Amino acid sequence: MAKVEGLNLRGSRWYVLIIVPKDLGEAYGFSRKNVSLGTSDRKVAVVAATVKRAEWMAGFEQKRREQKLTPVESVSPELADLMAQMVHAEVLATDDELRDDRELWADMARATGAPHTALLVHQEAPVVAAEDDLRGLDAAEAGALATFNAHLDGRAAIAMAGRNLAAVLPVVQAQARRLGLFIDPKAPGAKSALLQSLKAYRQGHQEKLLRDAGEVVETPAVVVPSEASKVQPAAKARTLRDAFDRWKTSGEKVRSADSIAACERALRQFEERHPEMTLEAITRDMGDNYRAWLRTACKTSKTASDRLTSIKSLLKYASETLQWLTLQPWRGISIKATTTNCRRPWSQSELATLFASPLHQSYELPTARDAGGDAAYWIPLLALYTGARAGELCQLQAEDIKTIEGIPAIVITDDGEGQKVKTEAGKRTIPVHSELLRLGFMEYVAAIQAKGAGSLWPVMRLRKGKPSDFFGRWFKDHREGLGLPGKGGPSLHYFRHTVRPLMRRAGFDSGTMDKITGHETGGSVGDLVYDHWLLEELRPAVEAIQFPFLKLRAVSSHRR
Numbered sequence: 405m406a407k408v409e410g411l412n413l414r415g416s417r418w419y420v421l422i423i424v425p426k427d428l429g430e431a432y433g434f435s436r437k438n439v440s441l442g443t444s445d446r447k448v449a450v451v452a453a454t455v456k457r458a459e460w461m462a463g464f465e466q467k468r469r470e471q472k473l474t475p476v477e478s479v480s481p482e483l484a485d486l487m488a489q490m491v492h493a494e495v496l497a498t499d500d501e502l503r504d505d506r507e508l509w510a511d512m513a514r515a516t517g518a519p520h521t522a523l524l525v526h527q528e529a530p531v532v533a534a535e536d537d538l539r540g541l542d543a544a545e546a547g548a549l550a551t552f553n554a555h556l557d558g559r560a561a562i563a564m565a566g567r568n569l570a571a572v573l574p575v576v577q578a579q580a581r582r583l584g585l586f587i588d589p590k591a592p593g594a595k596s597a598l599l600q601s602l603k604a605y606r607q608g609h610q611e612k613l614l615r616d617a618g619e620v621v622e623t624p625a626v627v628v629p630s631e632a633s634k635v636q637p638a639a640k641a642r643t644l645r646d647a648f649d650r651w652k653t654s655g656e657k658v659r660s661a662d663s664i665a666a667c668e669r670a671l672r673q674f675e676e677r678h679p680e681m682t683l684e685a686i687t688r689d690m691g692d693n694y695r696a697w698l699r700t701a702c703k704t705s706k707t708a709s710d711r712l713t714s715i716k717s718l719l720k721y722a723s724e725t726l727q728w729l730t731l732q733p734w735r736g737i738s739i740k741a742t743t744t745n746c747r748r749p750w751s752q753s754e755l756a757t758l759f760a761s762p763l764h765q766s767y768e769l770p771t772a773r774d775a776g777g778d779a780a781y782w783i784p785l786l787a788l789y790t791g792a793r794a795g796e797l798c799q800l801q802a803e804d805i806k807t808i809e810g811i812p813a814i815v816i817t818d819d820g821e822g823q824k825v826k827t828e829a830g831k832r833t834i835p836v837h838s839e840l841l842r843l844g845f846m847e848y849v850a851a852i853q854a855k856g857a858g859s860l861w862p863v864m865r866l867r868k869g870k871p872s873d874f875f876g877r878w879f880k881d882h883r884e885g886l887g888l889p890g891k892g893g894p895s896l897h898y899f900r901h902t903v904r905p906l907m908r909r910a911g912f913d914s915g916t917m918d919k920i921t922g923h924e925t926g927g928s929v930g931d932l933v934y935d936h937w938l939l940e941e942l943r944p945a946v947e948a949i950q951f952p953f954l955k956l957r958a959v960s961s962h963r964r
Contacts, residue, residue: 409457410422410453410457411449411450411453412438414438416444417440417441417442417443417444418440418441418443418444418445418446418449418453419438419439419440420438420439420441420449420452420453420456420457421438421439422436422437422439422456422457423435424436424437424464425464432467433655439456439460441453441456474584474585474586475585475586475588475591476586476587476588476591476594477591478591478593478594479587479592479594479596480593481593483585483597484593484597484601485600486583486626486628486629487576487580487587487597487600487601488597488600488601489604489624489626490579490582490626490628491572491575491576491579491601491605491608492604492605492607492608493608493623493624493625493626494575494578494579495604495605495608495609495611495612496611496612496621496623496624497623499553499612499615499623500623502549503540503541503549503615504540546616549616550613550616553609553612553613553616554613556609557609557612557613559571560605560606560609561606561609563602564602564603564605567599567602568602569589569595569599569602571602571605572598572601572602572605573589573598575601575605576597582628583629641682641683642682642684642722642728643680643681643682643683644671644674644675644681644683644686644715644718644719644722645671645675646683647683647718647719647721647722647726648667648668648671648718650726651667651718652664652667654721660869660870661868661869661870662869662870666710667714667717667718669711669714670710670712670714670715671714671718673701673711674715677694677697678694683719683722683728684729686719686733686734688737690733691733691734691737694715695712695737695738695739698712698739699739704741704742705739705741705742706741706742708739708741709738709739709740710741712737712738713738715734716732716734716735716737719732719734720732720735747897747898747901748894748898748901749898749901749902749905750894750898750899750902754888755788755902755951755954756954757886757888758784758883758886758888759784759954759956761882761886763780763882764784764785764956765956765957767781767959769781770878770882772878772881774865774874774878775875775878776798776861776864776865776878777861777862777863777864778848778861779798779861779863779864779875780878780882781959782848783797783861783875783896784879784896784899785839785840785843785845786814786840786845787896788899788903788949788951789837789839789840790834790837790903790920790949791899791900791902791904791920791921792814792834792900792922793826793830793872793900794872794875794896794897795824795870795871796816796825796830796922797872798861798864798866798872798875799823799866799871800814800816800859800860801820801858801859801860802849802852802853802857802858802859802860803853804817804820804860805836805846805849805853805860808833808939809938809939809940811835811939811943812835812836812841812846813835813836813939814834814836816830816832816834817831818830818831824869825922827922829918829922829923830922831922832919832920832922833939834920834942834946835942835943835946837946837949838947842958843956843958843959844958844959844960847959847960848959872896876895876896879895879896880893880895903920903921903949904917904921906948906949906950907945907948907949909948910945912944912945912948916941916942916945917945919937920942920945920946
């Protein structure tokens with residue numbers, strides 16, 4: 405049986421995987437799509453997949469053609485008038501072709517399933533060729549065309565009654581392509597222009613009915629300018645700010661508030677040095693000069709590198725996705741960043757200081773708003789005994805703590821509202837460490853679950869897109885209050901660097917440690933997709949995280 409690329413079975417249904425070309429990824433909003441073929445029969449699926457792939461390939465070519473058109477940023481009244489005239493004329497011109505060419509009407513009627521198509525099967529009259537060329541449609545054919553036109557007019561009437569602008573959009577876009585333009589329905593003036601064209605479309609269909617009744621209705625001649633500039637004002641020179649406004653809402657995934665803010669900081673810095681700079685005016689020489697300036701203007705090479713990278717990203721987006729530039733002029737211009745903040749494990753003395761505070765010795769919860777109540781006690785301990793990221797712990801829901809296979813476990817996922825993970829590897833289940841069980845973590849969870857609370861930390865304030873931000877600020881103040889350094893001191897993230905060496909020294913391999921800490925791991929597709937780990941396999945590695953010098957009492961003992 406023929407082999408079709410991308411054909412795959414899901415359950416009992418066949419699908420075909422469509423890969424979107426890289427140059428069209430932004431336009432479609434995704435890089436691949438599994439399209440259902442609606443059958444469980446492989447023979448049928450092979451044929452359907454071939455047809456479906458051909459349709460998508462044709463669509464890719466059409467999309468490429470559209471991307472080469474000049475996008476209309478706003479529809480002028482002059483362009484709206486011209487488009488309506490062209491739509492009106494197109495409706496009547498198409499009707500002219502059908503009335504003048506009997507075979508064309510017959511072929512079109514059969515292809516579209518027009519009403520009374522059967523009437524078109526007629527006997528050739530014994531007339532001379534010259535007369536046959538001149539006689540036009542016979543009564544049966546004219547009647548079938550009139551019925552078909554009435555059907556189309558009814559659809560146009562329904563669209564007009566409901567002001568269904570989508571009904572006329574394909575016709576408008578087809579006419580716009582004659583002018584070398586592409587009209588974004590969301591562009592200023594586009595909606596009113598589409599309504600104007602819909603009225604012209606409706607008028608054209610009404611006039612076709614008059615023709616069917618024998619009335620004389622001429623097809624208007626429309627003068628189409630050779631240059632779109634005659635009906636559409638020259639587009640405003642584009643800037644990096646224009647590219648940024650499109651970039652921040654585009655892409656396969658929703659961009660985070662932090663990444664948008666970081667890019668805008670870089671853009672503002674660029675605009676301060678080069679105000680009113682158009683995209684076309686940005687040269688490679690300017691990029692080299694800007695790189696040299698950033699090295700002196702930014703406090704660290706990391707900041708300078710990040711700012712330069714942001715501007716380059718906007719230039720790349722303007723060039724490759726929007727095609728506003730023929731090339732990215734700053735390609736290859738970069739700044740090598742020197743790492744100034746190497747993360748490290750917590751030292752034994754730092755851990756002893758942190759957990760000797762009244763918070764962890766007597767369960768004296770802080771009153772600060774950003775401390776999150778009980779979270780101030782449990783999150784540092786959870787980070788210490790799991791190596792989980794601060795954001796993963798702050799966003800935990802009460803239902804994320806479960807007993808699986810008889811083992812208490814923490815399920816880190818992005819299923820809940822507002823939850824996210826850094827990578828797919830971040831979705832994981834971690835056995836609860838015996839020390840956390842001894843301290844009473846599961847009793848705390850049971851109490852929260854009994855209250856029906858959603859969050860595991862009901863009073864914690866979470867920042868959208870960065871759930872650990874407020875808690876992290878409190879933790880910095882907390883450790884400073886204990887005499888530990890604030891700026892540059894051991895943060896919550898340093899716990900990840902603390903637990904991994906302990907597991908490694910106990911003899912556990914990288915794959916096991918990655919499963920616990922949520923790091924991307926190497927290996928074959930089979931290792932990544934099919935090699936499911938049991939909690940019983942992971943528990944020994946978690947239990948290798950030991951800090952015998954810490955002396956903590958169970959939470960219940962503080963409440964007696």
